Amino acid sequence: MRRIIIFIILLVFFASVFATTSYAAESISRFHSDISIAKSSQVTVVEVISYDFGSTSHHGIFREIPYRYKNDEDKQFRLDINVISVKDESGKPYPYTSSNSGDNLILKIGDPNETVTGIHNYYLTYTLEGAIRYFSDHDELYWNITGNDWEVPIELATARMQFAGVAPKISANCFTGRIGETEKNCSFRFPNQATEFSTTKTLLPGEGLTAAISFPKGVVAVVEPTPVADNSAFIGIIFLIVFIVGYLLIPLFLFWLWWTKGRDPQIDQTVVRVFDPPKNKEGRPLTPLELGALVDEVIHPRDISAEIVHLAIKKYIIIKENKDTEFRRGPAFSTDSQLAKLAKHEQAIIKALKLDTQDISTLKSLKTSFPSELTKLKYDLYEEMVVGGFFPENPKKVRQKYAVFAGIAFFFFSFLTAIMLVVLSRTMSRRTFFGAKAKQYGLGLKQFLTSQERQLEFQEDKYYLFEKLLPYAIAFGVAKLWAKRFDGFTAYQPDWYEGATNQTFMPLAFTNRLNNQLSSIQSSYTATTTRSSSGFSSGFSGGSSGGGFGGGGGGSW
Numbered sequence: 001m002r003r004i005i006i007f008i009i010l011l012v013f014f015a016s017v018f019a020t021t022s023y024a025a026e027s028i029s030r031f032h033s034d035i036s037i038a039k040s041s042q043v044t045v046v047e048v049i050s051y052d053f054g055s056t057s058h059h060g061i062f063r064e065i066p067y068r069y070k071n072d073e074d075k076q077f078r079l080d081i082n083v084i085s086v087k088d089e090s091g092k093p094y095p096y097t098s099s100n101s102g103d104n105l106i107l108k109i110g111d112p113n114e115t116v117t118g119i120h121n122y123y124l125t126y127t128l129e130g131a132i133r134y135f136s137d138h139d140e141l142y143w144n145i146t147g148n149d150w151e152v153p154i155e156l157a158t159a160r161m162q163f164a165g166v167a168p169k170i171s172a173n174c175f176t177g178r179i180g181e182t183e184k185n186c187s188f189r190f191p192n193q194a195t196e197f198s199t200t201k202t203l204l205p206g207e208g209l210t211a212a213i214s215f216p217k218g219v220v221a222v223v224e225p226t227p228v229a230d231n232s233a234f235i236g237i238i239f240l241i242v243f244i245v246g247y248l249l250i251p252l253f254l255f256w257l258w259w260t261k262g263r264d265p266q267i268d269q270t271v272v273r274v275f276d277p278p279k280n281k282e283g284r285p286l287t288p289l290e291l292g293a294l295v296d297e298v299i300h301p302r303d304i305s306a307e308i309v310h311l312a313i314k315k316y317i318i319i320k321e322n323k324d325t326e327f328r329r330g331p332a333f334s335t336d337s338q339l340a341k342l343a344k345h346e347q348a349i350i351k352a353l354k355l356d357t358q359d360i361s362t363l364k365s366l367k368t369s370f371p372s373e374l375t376k377l378k379y380d381l382y383e384e385m386v387v388g389g390f391f392p393e394n395p396k397k398v399r400q401k402y403a404v405f406a407g408i409a410f411f412f413f414s415f416l417t418a419i420m421l422v423v424l425s426r427t428m429s430r431r432t433f434f435g436a437k438a439k440q441y442g443l444g445l446k447q448f449l450t451s452q453e454r455q456l457e458f459q460e461d462k463y464y465l466f467e468k469l470l471p472y473a474i475a476f477g478v479a480k481l482w483a484k485r486f487d488g489f490t491a492y493q494p495d496w497y498e499g500a501t502n503q504t505f506m507p508l509a510f511t512n513r514l515n516n517q518l519s520s521i522q523s524s525y526t527a528t529t530t531r532s533s534s535g536f537s538s539g540f541s542g543g544s545s546g547g548g549f550g551g552g553g554g555g556s557w
Contacts, residue, residue, distance in 0.1 A: 026152045026556055027052050029119060031209075033145050033159040039166065041220040043131045043141065047124040051152075053117050053556060060094070060110015061122060064149060064552035068103035068228060077225035079549060080129040081105055089121040104552055130225035131549045140214040142548030145197070148179050148208035149553025155202050157209040162194035168215040170195055175210045176203065179546030182369075186211075208553075210545050254420045258427060265433040267440060273448040275465070277472060278441035280388050281434070288475040289345060291442050293385065295476075297395045297429050299378045306475035307349055312496040313467055316342070316350065320498040325363040327353045330496065344384055348377045390438060395429030402428055445469075446476045467494065470511070483511035 034046040051061050067081045086094045086109055096109040109122060133140050145159045172195050177183040185201045186209055197211045277285045278294075286294065288310050292303035308327075311317045315332035319325065333339060339347055339356060347356075352373035354361045382394040402425035409418035431439060449469060466486050473482035494510070 026054050026056070028150065028152055028154040029156070031146050031154050031157045035141070035143065035159060035161045036164050037132070037141060037161070037220060038164045039220055041129070041132045041223040043128040045124075045126055045128065047122075049122045049124070050119055051122060051556070052119045055117055057115035057117055058110070058556040059112055059115055060096075060108070060120075060557065061554055062109065062557050063107045063122075063124060063554040064101075064104040064147070065107070065126070066104050066147075066549075066551050069225070069549060076228035077130070078228050079131055079225050082127045083107065084125040084127065085123070086125075087123045089123065094122065108557065110557065128549075130223055132220055132223065134217070134222055134224070137217070138214045139217055139220065140212055142210075142212040144208060144210045144546055144548050144551035146203065146208040147550065147552035147554070148206060148546045149551070150203075150208075151205055151553070151555035153202050153204050154199075154207075154209075157197075157199045157203060159197045159209070159211055160194055161197075161211070161213050163215075163219065166219060167193035168219045171214045172197075173212045175545040175547070176201075176207060177545040178206050179208075179544070181545045183545065208545055208551070210547055210550075212548060251416050251420050254417070254424060258424055264431045264436040264439075267433070267436050269440070271440065271447055272444045273451065274441060274444040275448050275469070277445055278438040280390075284343075286438070286442070287343065287346065288471040289349075289381065290343075290385065291445075291472060292475040293381060293395075294390055294431070294435060294439050295442050295446075299381065300475075302477060303475050304349070304374060306471040307346070308353075309474060310471035311342075311346060311349060313471065313494075315496060316346075317353070317355065318496055318498065327355060327361050327363075329355050329359050345377060345381045348373070348380065352377065385435075389432055390435035391429065392432055393429065398429040399425045401425075445472060446478070449473050449476060449482050450478050479511050 028049060029052050030048070030050040032048040034048075036044045038044070047063075049061065049063070065081065068076060068078045070076055083098060083105075086096045086107065088094060094109050095111050096107050099106045099108070107124065110116070131141060131143070133142055141161065143159075143161075146154055146157050170190065172188045172190070174184065174186040174188055174197050175182055176185040176199060186197060186199050188195060188197045188211070190196075195211075195213050197209065199209050203209065277288075277291050279285050288306035289299070289303045292306065293299050308317060308319070312319050312330065315330040316338075317333075318328040318330050320328065333350070333355070336356075339350060342350070350356055352370060353366065354369075379394075379396060382391070382396050385391055386394055402421050406418045406421035406425060409415075409421055449472065466482075470479065470482065473479040497510075499510075
């Protein structure tokens with residue numbers, strides 16, 4: 001009986017603790033933003049924040065609103081922000097203080113001599129100049145409505161955007177999640193000449209709602225954000241003195257640095273023809289993408305194309321020749337465990353093509369996401385090759401480091417030093433002894449692909465050699481020459497490539513068609529995200545949660 005009584009007491013105790021904790025938890029029950037765009041391009045924002053303090057006592061909330069931003073070229077711009085009022089639901093002003101911290105305006109709302117609990121509504125009204133982005137074919141407001149730095153969940157986020165006095169034709173877009181994510185747990189509609197946005201699930205701490213509307217040019221005046229000057233004069237003077245003093249010494253030092261640190265280890269330079277790619281330390285043959293990066297330390301668009309063909313030959317992808325190139329899951333890729341068998345960069349290619357989540361994708365559907373996916377892939381591939389022992393340091397990091405130094409040298413008119421640093425940025429990345437030997441072996445494969453003086457006698461019954469080495473020929477830029485070695489070879493039809501017509505297979509004709517398809521694919525690799533006249537990206541091309549102006553966050557105090 002005594003044990004039962006103790007058990008009941010403990011049960012009641014823990015139940016009360018959990019109940020208190022649940023009630024005390026803070027949240028924003030609703031975050032609503034009314035946004036009005038004037039013909040002068042001034043943007044007026046009225047935020048209604050319904051903050052639930054739970055049972056804990058606080059003085060109020062603080063709201064961080066960014067006013068300084070970097071564009072896609074790392075140049076800084078400032079929006080002119082003016083706080084009009086901070087009130088409660090009855091229109092009574094809240095006491096608040098404002099201050100600047102870093103790139104943010106901080107509003108600290110509440111009375112330090114009083115505390116509050118439960119739900120309180122905060123109405124913040126402020127205006128902005130320079131928030132509109134101007135593109136060649138349209139203008140837009142790309143606005144981070146809630147911000148992504150709130151310390152509490154937001155149960156519902158809504159917004160209403162409208163124009164003062166005009167009603168132009170509008171397109172809309174929205175994103176949710178953490179900064180950079182492209183989830184769309186949101187919806188929008190166009191009632192009464194306005195655009196309304198709403199989340200469809202709770203936003204967790206660190207998540208936010210971002211929205212964008214585009215409209216024809218000429219609807220609002222052109223008022224760009226204000227450029228922010230670089231306040232580094234003192235540091236600049238120090239650097240100037242250093243570069244003047246070392247104008248002759250630094251170039252000599254850089255030459256010594258390249259001679260001792262920037263060259264590959266000395267190996268036998270004799271190139272011997274081979275008919276297979278070099279292998280890594282685990283015995284796996286390097287893929288075309290790896291070999292292309294190893295040989296010239298640069299990842300070219302054709303290297304990506306070669307890797308896609310390589311994965312297709314391995315039956316992970318089927319490429320279909322059409323007006324819009326299609327990519328389909330191949331028979332070798334039906335489960336996640338099969339995907340896990342591939343190297344990390346091969347998995348990244350599959351994911352960039354979105355074949356990890358869908359059976360078919362098209363080149364057009366990948367146009368906005370592919371470039372950013374490949375940027376990360378290139379960086380990660382170099383890191384893989386450092387781990388694999390081919391490079392002692394990531395070549396991309398090395399190039400970036402010396403390119404930055406070159407820019408500083410140019411800024412201080414130390415042109416000889418700058419020129420040498422530009423050269424070093426291309427030559428200071430070096431291979432290990434293992435990497436240098438692998439490169440030499442790879443050059444032997446290239447010589448085999450380009451220097452055959454007769455067709456292979458066994459080509460008719462060894463068609464797999466044409467197929468096996470075709471991706472490497474693409475990576476080396478010698479695919480047509482490789483295909484010519486197989487003239488007359490018609491006993492094979494690739495099952496990983498579907499042509500527009502069922503023609504008799506001819507290696508050279510097939511390679512020409514494949515090259516045409518790859519050219520259109522490669523144009524998407526190098527596509528740039530649409531930017532405004534001041535260098536900021538669009539919410540309709542590569543947009544994401546946390547993008548655009550606006551944002552910030554807050555919490556209680």
